[in-house]
Amino acid sequence: MTDLPDRLSVDPDSPFHDAELLAKGIGVRFKGEDKTNVEEYCVSESWVRLA
Numbered sequence: 001m002t003d004l005p006d007r008l009s010v011d012p013d014s015p016f017h018d019a020e021l022l023a024k025g026i027g028v029r030f031k032g033e034d035k036t037n038v039e040e041y042c043v044s045e046s047w048v049r050l051a
Contacts, residue, residue, distance in 0.1 A: 009040040016040065 008026065009016040028038045030048050037051040 004043075006044050007040070007042040011039065014040070 004026065005016070005018065005021070007016045008018060008021065010022060011017055012019070028035045028041055028048060030038075035048065035050065038048050039051050040049040041047070
């Protein structure tokens with residue numbers, strides 16, 4: 001498993017956007033539920049932004 005960044009965004013204008021990593025497919029499990037509509041997340045601050 002690859003180490004994921006602390007913060008990642010699907011917005012190309014965001015400084016946290018990583019097109020190469022997103023192209024590989026990233027899944028997020030939040031509160032025990034798989035989320036497929038995540039626009040951005042931050043592990044250290046324990047939040048996700050959903051579409």
